[in-house]
Amino acid sequence: MREPSILEKWEISEEKLTDLVDKNPSLRGMILGYVAEDKFHELFLEDERVKEVSKDDDHDRKKKGDRTFIYKGKKFTVEVKSLQTAMCKKNEDGTYSGKAQVDGSDRRIVKFPDDSELNTTLLLKGEFDLLAVNCFAFGEGWKFAFAKNSDLPTSTFKKYTEEQRKQLIASLIPVTWPPKPPFSDDPFHLLDEMIAAPEEEPVIEESSELKEVKEDIDVVRVKS
Template sequence: MTSSVFTEQYGRCRELLVQYRQAKSMTQVQLAEALNRPQSFVSKYESGERRLDLVEYLEIANALQFDPCELIRLISNEVLSEPTIMDEWEVTAQELTILVRENPSLRGMLFGYVAELKLREIVSAFPGIRAIKKFDDHDRKKKGDLHIIYHHRAFNVESKSLQTSQIKFDAENQTWSGKAQVDASDSRIVTLPSGRTLKTTLLLRGEFDILAVNCYEFNQTWHFQFARNRDLPCSSYKKYSPEEQDALISSLIPVTWPPRSPFHSDLRVLLDEMLEAGEGSDPSEIGLDC
């Protein structure tokens, strides 16, 4: 199941919830009163700013007096009849597979986006997740592939993949090792803690909160490991000064499975640690609100 915040199906679900409310001639304020919630609760889930959980959905269905299964069946039927991109382009799954395998750059790009999708699937199922958002890739002010609100704090997560050429399997110890490429897709101007600027492809300490490395290439299953930005190794590139090295994250970071420090296999454990330490940011600072 894909992250409900990002699918067309969830958008359709929101549209239907609005229609059900309007069919009852209820305002957002009146529905909120029936739910014993603030008006902003209704406004945010109808606009997509806030993700509903199952219990909340059932409460809304009860307040609006509609069958919750009816909405699900309606969306399911629409999804089944919706044409896929392969239908639109008139290509078969086999032809698309050949294109991806014959064009490594295309495979790498698609693989990265699929990894982000899988990451959203995992995160969206966590209790305590109040909102999930992906900002425009071209917005350089919003670094991070996935922005989430966990309980009352916002965290941005940078998603990266393993380099296939670096992967090794230790049959004796049943362990995997490799390296994740952790840098930007192109060079840009960054500001160092001293205020100096530098043009680089490397990422900064503090530029995001959590690194998520997808480990699909280890054993062909979708799983991730996670580390704090601050715990990642610094760059050792001799081209940079000591100040620059300390401020920049290494472009290649060793990764193993099972994970070793600073990585965690369970993002919830890491998030709870960060909450306890007072890390994360105010959701309103990055344009998110719960």
């Protein structure tokens, strides 16, 4: 006997669920994010060249990522993010442009080499290896744009220290389709580049002292 579908369990129709998703951007974004992770796995991580795929422990701050895998004997982590639908547009030449939101869901205190601390959701240089941006919003259909962590633009926020701006990845990153550098539609080419030229480990510390923070803006503390 088959298990009832989620529609049957919730006693709603396919049309009703579609209407709810269409009318609630936050619900749509959450569902699309989980589906994107699954589609990324299906399209790329089931490749015979990829081994030992796993989902990282959310409490491991040393190497953050949605998926971890082995490629040619080296361990990699990937962050899967989605485009901001409201920022996507189709250009006159048939190409697409938009922006991906690239930050974390939880705040934590980050300690930098200049002895400053920052309470932030922004992701860090070296915190993961590869960014995969779900580009479903570009004309629909499942496709991804990939970039190396080391090639991603950093924050330009003036209230950050110079060291913080160097280490913090920008929260909104421009993406196009077809992809333009630093993005590519071929993750394996980028993985090969990272194997050929290994990147340095980050010299940043993260603290889990605060599990929940109410501030709406990043809090900067510079020790004197």
